[in-house]
Amino acid sequence: MTQRSVAIVDDHQLIRSGLRLLIEGFENYTILFEAENGSEALHYLRRSESYPDVVLMDIGMPVMDGFETTAILTAEFPAIKVIALSVYDDDATISRMMESGAHAYLLKDASTNEVKETLDEVERKGYSYSDRVINxxxxxxxxxxxxxxxxxxxxxxxxxxxxxxxxxxxxxxxxxxxxxxxxxxxxxxxxxxxxxxxxxxxxxxxxxxxxxxxxxxx
The missing domain is CATH 1.10.10.10 (Winged helix-like DNA-binding domain superfamily/Winged helix DNA-binding domain)
Structure with a gap:
């Protein structure tokens, strides 16, 4: 299977480090880069010659939040898939993030299997919509x-x-x-x-x- 690259955008170093360890433990996945906010992530992408297949995107970040970043990223780099990863589980936040262009939505208390299954489904289908997200x-x-x-x-x-x-x-x-x-x-x-x-x-x-x-x- 082709190696899939992932970027992590989150303002907490501890979260980024934990996600890196988790994802690099998955077969066929590697981390391309990390960023602590949306502005930093977009700056990297605009200057880079290589792009991640998937971006794990936090929502509540300083400088540029996940809503704005996702809308800009998916417009400028439509081949990149965005998986929202957040503590917010209310309908309004989930709805707004998906309308911004996210291809999947995970809560930060998701299990290892849920993270892996979502990554795999986004790779296969281009999106992963759980019943919770759709509802x-x-x-x-x-x-x-x-x-x-x-x-x-x-x-x-x-x-x-x-x-x-x-x-x-x-x-x-x-x-x-x-x-x-x-x-x-x-x-x-x-x-x-x-x-x-x-x-x-x-x-x-x-x-x-x-x-x-x-x-x-x-």
């Missing part, structure tokens, strides 16, 4: 939408928008989705913006989570 995201979103209307969020979608959402759960690019749906990329861009607006979402990650929660994919 947190959708409860937060449904609450926001229900404040505007009594209809279910899914009832606002057209059939073509539902098809678009289902295809978003694949590895297809937006251009490939357009080809699959036999429409122009501009039309697909319109579907995306409409779905974002109707469901109060801001990222493809949010679309995928909505699809899982509402049974559009399994």
């Amino acid at each position: 947190s995201i959708m409860q937060a979103k449904e609450h926001a939408i229900q404040q505007k209307t009594s209809r279910r969020p899914i009832d606002h979608l057209s059939e073509r928008e539902r098809t678009f959402i289902t295809l978003c759960c694949s590895e297809l690019t937006y251009k490939e989705i357009a080809d699959k749906m036999e429409v122009s990329q501009r039309t697909v861009d319109g579907y995306r913006e409409s779905v974002f607006s109707k469901l109060d979402l801001r990222s493809r990650t949010g679309i995928v989570l909505f699809a899982f929660h509402n049974g559009l994919v399994s």
Whole structure:
């Protein structure tokens, strides 16, 4: 199996050292670099010629927190996967972090097996959404939408928008989705913006989570 590289972004040296020991004990994983805040991590990536496959991202950090760092990192380096690793387990924090672009969410009291399984699943699938994460995201979103209307969020979608959402759960690019749906990329861009607006979402990650929660994919 190919060696996978990991970066650790956390403002506590003790946490970083513990994670390094843990991950370097996993077969096929190695630590590429550590950073004590988001600004330092982005500075490293922008000057580096090699990038980690995965970043373990703390949330509550000085200078630049995990929310802002994840949003910038996933925009500038879309091939890098972000796994949030935090003490916060409330719906609002989990929802905000996933909407920022995180591909998985782990609590800092996660077991060794949970950490390894999440790393492996992110490697295989590109994401790892536990039931806890999905429920947190959708409860937060449904609450926001229900404040505007009594209809279910899914009832606002057209059939073509539902098809678009289902295809978003694949590895297809937006251009490939357009080809699959036999429409122009501009039309697909319109579907995306409409779905974002109707469901109060801001990222493809949010679309995928909505699809899982509402049974559009399994």
